Amino acid sequence: MALSQTDLTRIALDITANLSNRDRFSRLLTTLRETLDCDAAALLSFQGHQFTPLAIDGLSADVLGRRFIVNEHPRLEAIARAGDIVRFPADSILPDPYDGLIPNVDGDLKVHACIGLPLFANEQLIGALTIDALDPNKFDQFSNNELRSISAITAASLNNALLIDKLEKQANNFTITSSKPSGQLDTATEIIGQDDAFLALLNEVDVVAATELNVLILGETGTGKELIAKAVHQHSPRAHKSLVYLNCAALAESVAESELFGHVKGAFTGAISHRSGKFEVADKGTLFLDEIGELPLNLQAKLLRVLQYGDLQKVGDDRSLKVDVRIIAATNKDLKSEVLAGRFRADLYHRLSVFPVVVPPLRERPQDIHLLAGFFVERYRQQLQLSHLGLDTAALSLLKQYDWPGNIRELEHAIHRAAVLARSAGVHNGMCMIQPQHFEFASHHDEKALPHKAIGIKQSVTSLPQMNLRDATDQFQRQFIEQVLAQTESNWAATARSLQLDSGNLHRLAKRLGLK
Numbered sequence: 001m002a003l004s005q006t007d008l009t010r011i012a013l014d015i016t017a018n019l020s021n022r023d024r025f026s027r028l029l030t031t032l033r034e035t036l037d038c039d040a041a042a043l044l045s046f047q048g049h050q051f052t053p054l055a056i057d058g059l060s061a062d063v064l065g066r067r068f069i070v071n072e073h074p075r076l077e078a079i080a081r082a083g084d085i086v087r088f089p090a091d092s093i094l095p096d097p098y099d100g101l102i103p104n105v106d107g108d109l110k111v112h113a114c115i116g117l118p119l120f121a122n123e124q125l126i127g128a129l130t131i132d133a134l135d136p137n138k139f140d141q142f143s144n145n146e147l148r149s150i151s152a153i154t155a156a157s158l159n160n161a162l163l164i165d166k167l168e169k170q171a172n173n174f175t176i177t178s179s180k181p182s183g184q185l186d187t188a189t190e191i192i193g194q195d196d197a198f199l200a201l202l203n204e205v206d207v208v209a210a211t212e213l214n215v216l217i218l219g220e221t222g223t224g225k226e227l228i229a230k231a232v233h234q235h236s237p238r239a240h241k242s243l244v245y246l247n248c249a250a251l252a253e254s255v256a257e258s259e260l261f262g263h264v265k266g267a268f269t270g271a272i273s274h275r276s277g278k279f280e281v282a283d284k285g286t287l288f289l290d291e292i293g294e295l296p297l298n299l300q301a302k303l304l305r306v307l308q309y310g311d312l313q314k315v316g317d318d319r320s321l322k323v324d325v326r327i328i329a330a331t332n333k334d335l336k337s338e339v340l341a342g343r344f345r346a347d348l349y350h351r352l353s354v355f356p357v358v359v360p361p362l363r364e365r366p367q368d369i370h371l372l373a374g375f376f377v378e379r380y381r382q383q384l385q386l387s388h389l390g391l392d393t394a395a396l397s398l399l400k401q402y403d404w405p406g407n408i409r410e411l412e413h414a415i416h417r418a419a420v421l422a423r424s425a426g427v428h429n430g431m432c433m434i435q436p437q438h439f440e441f442a443s444h445h446d447e448k449a450l451p452h453k454a455i456g457i458k459q460s461v462t463s464l465p466q467m468n469l470r471d472a473t474d475q476f477q478r479q480f481i482e483q484v485l486a487q488t489e490s491n492w493a494a495t496a497r498s499l500q501l502d503s504g505n506l507h508r509l510a511k512r513l514g515l516k
């Protein structure tokens with residue numbers, strides 16, 4: 001027997017230690033790695049055809065943020081189906097999901113020892129433990145029965161943790177679903193983040209969601225305000241009703257009032273039929289007013305009236321209409337200064353800011369960078385149909401050094417672009433690796449605190465030659481808009497005027513370029 005009673009007792013004690021789940025699982029994995037003398041180990045939970053890493057040891061930090069959809073990863077699929085320990089032959093042709101993800105080991109993991117231990121509770125698969133070693137004979141000394149004992153102890157611990165999570169409604173695996181129009185399938189977006197401040201925010205979301213209070217979501221661009229707004233709605237008693245979205249920055253002045261409140265036939269030239277506004281569509285549900293700081297003053301007065309009395313008038317109609325709508329508003333502006341500057345009504349501000357929620361910028365959540373990076377790497381691995389996509393250690397540390405003025409959206413775009421460049425650089429040993437040079441900011445990352453706006457257009461044009469025309473044009477537009485935005489202190493309406501663009505068009509362009 002290769003495993004002693006003491007080893008098993010040590011494993012059992014580790015998981016009963018009075019620690020948070022996260023710490024308990026990391027400790028368990030460290031003990032397992034030492035006991036089994038393996039090079040990498042991972043504990044994953046299983047839900048809805050997906051494995052989610054809960055703790056990893058010996059693997060690249062970004063693995064924690066990856067979400068492994070079972071039918072995309074043949075080894076994990078084999079573990080999920082097996083019902084018992086799976087020992088993969090050292091030369092198994094099934095690709096290993098961790099290929100290239102063991103730091104300091106060349107991308108090629110092809111011949112190595114790998115065992116999967118499915119974890120069950122009441123005959124239901126709740127997770128898996130995977131152990132990998134570079135020496136192909138490493139695990140020969142352990143009998144299946146010994147491995148089953150480890151599996152049973154781990155499964156019991158995981159099951160307990162999941163039950164506690166459920167009871168406490170812990171918010172660290174918040175998932176929100178978004179209904180796509182025209183009968184498309186619902187997609188789920190997980191809100192990734194384990195930083196303490198971020199978990200506190202998710203807790204606030206849970207608390208306020210249960211009430212009828214209006215919510216004001218504050219935070220820099222790209223921090224995830226829209227995702228938080230969806231989470232508030234989906235955790236609220238209105239979840240079964242609509243969540244209606246309106247971007248106040250994209251409202252063309254001529255139709256803004258009708259967009260919000262609707263119009264009756266003949267109200268103005270072109271009003272050939274009755275039209276419901278967003279408020280009416282959101283009746284009994286939630287209206288999400290994104291970029292509320294951009295709402296023109298005349299409409300602020302009308303919005304205030306609906307919030308005060310719950311009734312509205314359609315354009316061209318004298319009658320008023322009662323609506324029951326919960327408002328969630330979001331802005332990346334400092335609304336208090338907007339009030340002081342006379343650009344935002346104080347009374348509306350007070351109505352909206354009953355429950356302000358502040359989403360922290362990514363640079364204040366440094367521990368979440370590798371999670372989010374892993375999450376997006378796996379997303380673009382799938383989208384680009386690559387069998388393996390890794391982020392090398394230097395690239396990951398570069399991501400951690402950068403200050404992310406465009407926050408999570410910028411990180412997502414950076415990973416997408418880097419994945420495309422890594423793919424074009426070629427696949428080696430079945431592995432595609434994202435490296436520091438695949439990030440746009442790599443060349444000036446020493447100037448960490450340097451905001452985007454300070455990067456001279458001329459300077460970056462000289463570093464464009466390996467791009468195609470479209471990417472180069474996008475980059476130029478992005479930087480040009482950023483410079484004008486900097487001059488207007490992030491006032492989108494003023495930026496649109498300066499660029500002589502319609503604000504709706506600027507909004508769409510900025511979204512496409514990843515600026516919004």
Ligand SMILES: Nc1ncnc2c1ncn2[C@@H]1O[C@H](COP(=O)(O)OP(=O)(O)OP(=O)(O)O)[C@@H](O)[C@H]1O
Pocket residue numbers: 189190191192193219220221222223224225226227228290330331332408409412515516
């Ligand atoms: N915690 C998170 N986990 C996973 N994805 C996230 C998270 N936060 C944001 N994202 C993703 O980042 C992108 C930007 O998020 P979102 O649109 O919610 O930001 P925002 O703060 O509303 O931006 P803006 O102020 O520019 O409208 C989206 O693709 C979103 O899905």
